[in-house]
Amino acid sequence: MIGLLVVTIGCNEVRRDTGKVYMPDMSYSRALETYSSTEALTQAGIHYNARPVEGTIARGAMGSYPFKNDSAGYARSAVVKNPLDVAAVDMKEAERIYLINCGICHGTKLDGNGPLWKGGDGPYPAAPRNLITDPLATTLAEGTMFHSITYGKNLMGGYGSQLSTKQRWEIVAYIKVKQAEAAAPATAAVN
Template sequence: MIGLIVAATGCNEVRRDPGKIYVPDMYYSRALETYSSTEALTQAGIHYNARPVEGTVARGAMAAYPFKNDSVGYARSAEVKNPLNASAVDMKETERIYLINCGICHGAKLDGNGPLWKGGDGPYPAAPRNLVTDPIATNMAEGTMFHSIKYGKNLMGGYGSQLSTKQCWEIVAYIKAKQAEAANPAMAAVN
């Protein structure tokens, strides 16, 4: 009997009205796909900018390099220190990145004798800098080295468009580690 009463009251024609809805655009949301095309917005005259807000840094990303590619930026780059801990850098992966991007000129041994120079027999017109023994390279600040990798210097082109900021800093750490090994061969033998 109770079940019959419940069934009868549940199946009546009385509409259940929730009352007034505060902020209906939030209550009845439009079904938009997160990564859908924005062409419909553009056609409606709404111009959508998908670029991040200037000055923001994505979670887990490194802060942007603050200096421009000019003489002032190059001079001030010496103030910047490598934000990566040298022990945290994966030297095997960084060596691979170095060989792909830098080794063609500077050589696998960082001696400036890469395939494009070949001791003067290659197609390159000038010897690339020896990154291990040249005093200019060994005394170069980390930030200046980063600036040179990112923007290029003299005959060397910039690699800022091919390498991420983190990869540039890893290459700086790799070069500095190889310079330290060359300066102290006894430590290199231990490692």
């Protein structure tokens, strides 16, 4: 009898209130949820994650690279100069970025003998360019080098999506400084 009474009272719909909610903001967010629609805000004149105005540059950022990845853009890139002052470039940071992104193929000494080549024993199908002794690499304009880093060239993939504009220019400055250092002893020996 007592069991029947407990079941009857338990199934009664008299009290279905869940009680007080402790910290309701944990379940019911007052803020906007990630990736939720912002259409109502846009209609109210509030714009989040809107595209920047055409031609503007964010504070502290460098302008974007103006040339496309085609033969005309590659040819035009030769006139572009490095906007960074080489003396102001942190060469330790530039070297770090180079070793992470470029050294795997071009090597720590810029000799084209990185871990992916290993003198022909690595998995890379062709020898990367020697950035110190190859005449094409040593005479390559800064803008053309930047274009190649941004979009890639031959078997080398582009790094435009992985590196900021400033980081790519720092790598160009690092390579040019190392090329000048390698050429200096050779010039001194000739004199």
